[in-house]
Amino acid sequence: MSPPRSIALVGAGLAALSTCDALRAQGYDGELVLYSAEHGLPYDRPPLSKDVLLGKARRDDVLLRPEQWYDDQRVSLREGAPVRAIRPAEGGLELADGTVEAADRLVLATGGTPRPLPVPGADDPAVHLLRTWEDAERLRARLLPGARVAVVGAGLIGAETAAVACALGCLVTLIDPVAVPLAAVVGDDVAGVLHRRHTDEGIEVITAGVERVERRPHGVLVHLGGDHGPVAVDTVVVGIGIRPAIELAQAAGLVVDNGIVVSEGQRTSRPHVFAVGDVARPDGHRVRHEHWEAAQRGGEAAAYGMLGLTVPEPGASWFWSDRHGSRLEAVGTMAQAERTVLRGDPADGAFTAFGLRGDRVVAAAAIDRSRDVKVARRLVDRGVAVDAGRLADEGADLRVLLR
Ligand SMILES: Cc1cc2nc3c(=O)[nH]c(=O)nc-3n(C[C@H](O)[C@H](O)[C@H](O)COP(=O)(O)OP(=O)(O)OC[C@H]3O[C@@H](n4cnc5c(N)ncnc54)[C@H](O)[C@@H]3O)c2cc1C
Known part of the structure; x- marks a missing residue:
């Protein structure tokens, strides 16, 4: 495989930027272009459910890289430039405006989108998801002292959001059909202590599924399964996981199965196409690691893969989460x-x-x-x-x- 002279990255999140850093660190001197569907300089997502919601961090505080980095590293950032299709056979991609761009290697770093609540009424404006800066801004404006907030899903992002809303003086109800969420990931002991902390902090915890959301003159009613009565709130936040953004890969005929399937060096099933971050699933692993460090390491591995270098052992996965x-x-x-x-x-x-x-x-x-x-x-x-x-x-x- 001849060394690449131009690399196009679809998406400009942590995984894409880590790929660029690692490529430069390993001596890659060619062209690097980031195509970002979002506007503005790329930012980090973990603070969105922590300091950004708390009102302690502004956009400038959470940038993934300072503006100067793009010049220093000769990385061309194309903001507001969603990619409509990739063309692995011809070595290029097509933007939403119809422009076709060529590249020797393609990196899919498209992340994911939050799974919407699959029940009637979930499209009500009171129902919020949390993935982007704009999502966090909209939600922050609703987390006022005394506001009634239901958080659906007590996994990592749901639990963090519930804790922040509680700290901001909201009246929080946390709803999950699983009695001890996260037990499969961190074990019963740690998950149990973490979940009980919500109650200790004054959050009402309900073990139930949501059946529908009903608009009322002031806020919404969240109807629950079982014997639980409806919960009346001003705002609902849904944190029930993400769907990997696989559409481009799927349309191009790449092997996709709960993410874009990748082998060593983040190679997809098509030559010259790589996938990194939340959207990629390592072959032989059942789950994708939707965590910050996994996105960073995946970027490094892709850089080694593209340059034909021996890919370092990934090591055990690690993540963190802050609450209360x-x-x-x-x-x-x-x-x-x-x-x-x-x-x-x-x-x-x-x-x-x-x-x-x-x-x-x-x-x-x-x-x-x-x-x-x-x-x-x-x-x-x-x-x-x-x-x-x-x-x-x-x-x-x-x-x-x-x-
Ligand atoms: C609120 C929140 C809190 C989190 N907290 C933690 C935490 O505490 N600890 C932890 O370990 N992890 C945490 N994470 C997870 C971590 O942030 C993610 O694993 C990481 O950001 C994934 O990076 P990524 O680059 O793969 O995807 P993303 O950051 O989602 O970037 C993908 C980018 O691709 C763009 N894109 C998609 N399709 C296209 C297209 N067709 N054309 C152009 N661009 C496109 C998207 O708009 C997006 O900007 C959190 C995530 C969120 C949302």
């Missing part, structure tokens, strides 16, 4: 664990759950225990055998296990 003043961090895949070892007392709020398979740590989840997670990550990556008693012993230095 606490930080959740998780590493590895808890579903692979056969048993859990706790370090610290869940009653204290801050503790770590290590997931073990045999005598190896395969995952860990922690509340306000970054240091434990750092060590856990290296234990997972190295696959060393550990003494479970030492993991649980608060007096023992975990780093000894790495020696």
Whole structure:
């Protein structure tokens, strides 16, 4: 495969920008063009459900890269330029305005869109989704003290939004059909403590599914399944996951199955086409990692793949989430664990759950225990055998296990 002289990236989120950084770091000197459906300089998404909703961060505070970076790195940003089709066979793409652009390599970094609530009334203007800067601005204007807010979905973004709304003085109801959301991802112990925190902070938590949303003169009624009465609110926020933006890939005949399927180096099923970030699903993995670090690492891997370099081992996945003043961090895949070892007392709020398979740590989840997670990550990556008693012993230095 001849080295690329021009690379076009569709989407200008974290995954695309990380790809550009890694390409330049590895000595790629050719053309880099980012096609962005959005307007303005690309921004980071995690602050949207945290400091942006809290009113503590402005757009300039959350930019992924400063304006100067685009000049310094010779990255051409085409804002408000949605791509309508990719043309892998000819090596190029087509913009919404009909312009055709050529490139030696294509990178699909199109992310995803929030899944809408699949019930009648979900298109009411009181119902909000949260993915973009504009979504966050619209929602922030509604989170006033005393406002009645229902958050549907108690996963990562739903829980963060509920916590922020609560901190802003809203009357919050958090609705999820699962009794302990996130248990499959972080284990029962950590998920249980996290979920109970909502109630402790004054949020009403309801375990139920939403059946429909009904407009009322003042706000809406959220009708629930089971014996639950309707919840009257001013604003509904839906956080029930995303749909990967696979349309371009699908239309071009790439293999797509819960995301664009990629092999080592983020290669898709078509030569010269790569996919990174939330939209990509590594072949052989059931889930896509819709997390910040996965998007960044995917960008790095794609750069190595495009340049024909040996792709570094990805290592265990990691993510964080902030709520009610606490930080959740998780590493590895808890579903692979056969048993859990706790370090610290869940009653204290801050503790770590290590997931073990045999005598190896395969995952860990922690509340306000970054240091434990750092060590856990290296234990997972190295696959060393550990003494479970030492993991649980608060007096023992975990780093000894790495020696
Ligand atoms: C509110 C929120 C909070 C989050 N908090 C955390 C957190 O605490 N911890 C964590 O680990 N992760 C968090 N995440 C997840 C993390 O932000 C994402 O995993 C990451 O942003 C994915 O980056 P991406 O580049 O793949 O996609 P995106 O950032 O979605 O970028 C994709 C871009 O492609 C554009 N695009 C799509 N189609 C086209 C087209 N046809 N033409 C041109 N452009 C197109 C889109 O408009 C978009 O700008 C959060 C996400 C959100 C939304």
